[in-house]
Amino acid sequence: MNPTTTDAWHALGALESEPASVEPAPRSLVLGELCLDLSRQRLNPEAWSTLVRFAREMGLEAAIAAQLRGDHINNTEDRPALHSALRARADERPAAVAEAIDDTLEQMIGFAEDVRANRRRGYTGRAFKTVVHIGIGGSHLGPELVYDALRDPTDRLSVRFIANLDGHAATEALRDLDPETTLFIVASKSFGTLETRLNAEFARSWFIERTPAQQVKSAVAAHFIAVSSNLEAVERFGIDPANTFAMWDWVGGRYSVWSAVGIPLLLAFGEAAFRDFLAGARLVDRHLAEEPLEQNAPVLMALAGLFNYNFRGAESLAVLSYDRRLRLLPDFLQQLEMESNGKSVDRDGNPVACQTMPVLWGGEETNGQHAFHQLLHQGNRAFTADFVGVVRPAHDRREQHLWQLANLLGQAEAMEQGDDPADPARRVAGARPTTTILLRELSPSALGTLLALYEQKVFCQGVFWNINSFDQWGVELGKKLAERVFPALQGDERLDERSGNSQRLIDHIHDLGSA
Numbered sequence: 001m002n003p004t005t006t007d008a009w010h011a012l013g014a015l016e017s018e019p020a021s022v023e024p025a026p027r028s029l030v031l032g033e034l035c036l037d038l039s040r041q042r043l044n045p046e047a048w049s050t051l052v053r054f055a056r057e058m059g060l061e062a063a064i065a066a067q068l069r070g071d072h073i074n075n076t077e078d079r080p081a082l083h084s085a086l087r088a089r090a091d092e093r094p095a096a097v098a099e100a101i102d103d104t105l106e107q108m109i110g111f112a113e114d115v116r117a118n119r120r121r122g123y124t125g126r127a128f129k130t131v132v133h134i135g136i137g138g139s140h141l142g143p144e145l146v147y148d149a150l151r152d153p154t155d156r157l158s159v160r161f162i163a164n165l166d167g168h169a170a171t172e173a174l175r176d177l178d179p180e181t182t183l184f185i186v187a188s189k190s191f192g193t194l195e196t197r198l199n200a201e202f203a204r205s206w207f208i209e210r211t212p213a214q215q216v217k218s219a220v221a222a223h224f225i226a227v228s229s230n231l232e233a234v235e236r237f238g239i240d241p242a243n244t245f246a247m248w249d250w251v252g253g254r255y256s257v258w259s260a261v262g263i264p265l266l267l268a269f270g271e272a273a274f275r276d277f278l279a280g281a282r283l284v285d286r287h288l289a290e291e292p293l294e295q296n297a298p299v300l301m302a303l304a305g306l307f308n309y310n311f312r313g314a315e316s317l318a319v320l321s322y323d324r325r326l327r328l329l330p331d332f333l334q335q336l337e338m339e340s341n342g343k344s345v346d347r348d349g350n351p352v353a354c355q356t357m358p359v360l361w362g363g364e365e366t367n368g369q370h371a372f373h374q375l376l377h378q379g380n381r382a383f384t385a386d387f388v389g390v391v392r393p394a395h396d397r398r399e400q401h402l403w404q405l406a407n408l409l410g411q412a413e414a415m416e417q418g419d420d421p422a423d424p425a426r427r428v429a430g431a432r433p434t435t436t437i438l439l440r441e442l443s444p445s446a447l448g449t450l451l452a453l454y455e456q457k458v459f460c461q462g463v464f465w466n467i468n469s470f471d472q473w474g475v476e477l478g479k480k481l482a483e484r485v486f487p488a489l490q491g492d493e494r495l496d497e498r499s500g501n502s503q504r505l506i507d508h509i510h511d512l513g514s515a
């Protein structure tokens with residue numbers, strides 16, 4: 001259905017053009033260890049109820065049921081999007097996927113516990129100390145964010161991540177490692193992604209060069225594991241099928257941190273923490289399914305976003321992490337939100353009649369206050385922002401922490417209220433719609449709730465725009481063109497006229513020196 005043809009859409013347009021007669025209403029919801037506060041969204045009760053009416057007109061309730069039941073909502077690939085099943089209780093999982101999930105979870109836990117208890121060791125009998133996780137996009141961003149958020153200096157195993165194609169990344173990650181105590185995870189749903197293939201090949205050669213020739217085969221088998229749905233390619237790479245953890249086409253890459261892609265988290269933090277992480281996310285799925293739309297956190301968050309993007313012209317969503325441990329949250333959300341909802345055709349292949357997801361960006365606070373907040377306070381482009389903070393820190397410097405929270409609240413208030421001194425250069429417009437999310441502490445379960453809240457918000461916005469949030473065809477073209485360019489860079493051939501601009505740059509590259 002075209003969202004712009006609904007009655008509620010027209011009513012929302014009228015609401016924005018005529019200043020609301022009622023004051024914006026406070027609105028906060030508590031979800032487990034998380035508080036979602038939408039009071040600074042500048043929406044009065046009439047606006048909220050019109051937004052909820054819009055959600056109903058777009059069939060959101062039926063769409064939620066279809067997602068959780070496992071209908072093929074990813075219509076261009078004819079697949080379900082069943083990441084919620086990964087964090088459901090065993091008795092709640094759709095029958096078609098229950099056994100696969102149970103078996104893989106058990107295999108992951110068994111493997112991780114063996115490593116953590118030193119029952120599984122490197123080929124020379126030494127215990128593993130470092131895990132190197134190789135993967136990109138959805139096979140990287142979630143695990144690194146969660147690892148970075150929850151890691152502790154006392155953890156016995158540390159995890160490093162290699163994602164970037166740039167050879168500096170892998171060289172730097174492996175520089176000071178001891179191969180005898182390093183475990184490599186190659187995570188790639190397709191096992192065909194260029195970056196992961198090249199980085200995994202580099203890691204394997206690095207490892208082999210440092211291993212006695214007669215032990216190479218058994219050493220590689222002991223030190224390399226894979227997470228993938230492409231078992232043949234994994235085997236061709238030389239990883240033992242017994243050390244391969246399944247992924248499935250019904251879990252999208254950017255929704256896969258709950259699957260075997262999360263195995264570095266199990267290795268670093270253990271079974272109990274990983275189960276808490278899943279339980280925190282499950283809470284959101286149950287809440288989404290059971291709460292009326294009027295009190296449904298991901299739904300209201302999605303509706304506020306829609307109003308900002310489609311009726312107030314917000315050109316971006318800034319995610320402001322007021323906790324250093326969540327500094328990777330904007331990176332994770334960039335893939336989640338922009339790869340899911342950066343679309344311009346609807347589910348039937350017709351042009352979408354309204355704007356969809358704008359750019360999401362963000363940063364680590366309070367650093368951002370001394371960098372880009374000037375533009376947020378006095379720039380003349382519309383935006384919306386999410387402030388994310390943690391009430392109880394993991395350190396004991398109370399004064400410093402209270403200042404951190406004071407800055408979160410102060411910045412949000414400045415964006416809300418603005419200031420109107422006589423000097424125009426000092427004026428702050430205010431009236432910026434923002435959301436505040438507070439976690440009680442940065443526990444595995446709270447983090448699970450936070451990430452699933454965003455996932456389900458993204459899903460709801462996809463329903464509102466009538467787009468498929470679970471494919472990503474747009475990323476393919478550039479990959480194909482890089483394959484055409486590669487031989488020209490090697491100097492083996494020249495590109496045809498169509499690629500004249502690329503060929504000219506290749507000529508410059510050759511003039512500048514051989515790569």
Ligand code: F6P
Pocket residue numbers: 136137138139187188189190191192193196253254339472475
């Ligand atoms: O290029 C985009 C993408 O397909 C993402 O959607 C995915 O998360 C990432 O690449 C990595 O894919 P894979 O896990 O198959 O290596």
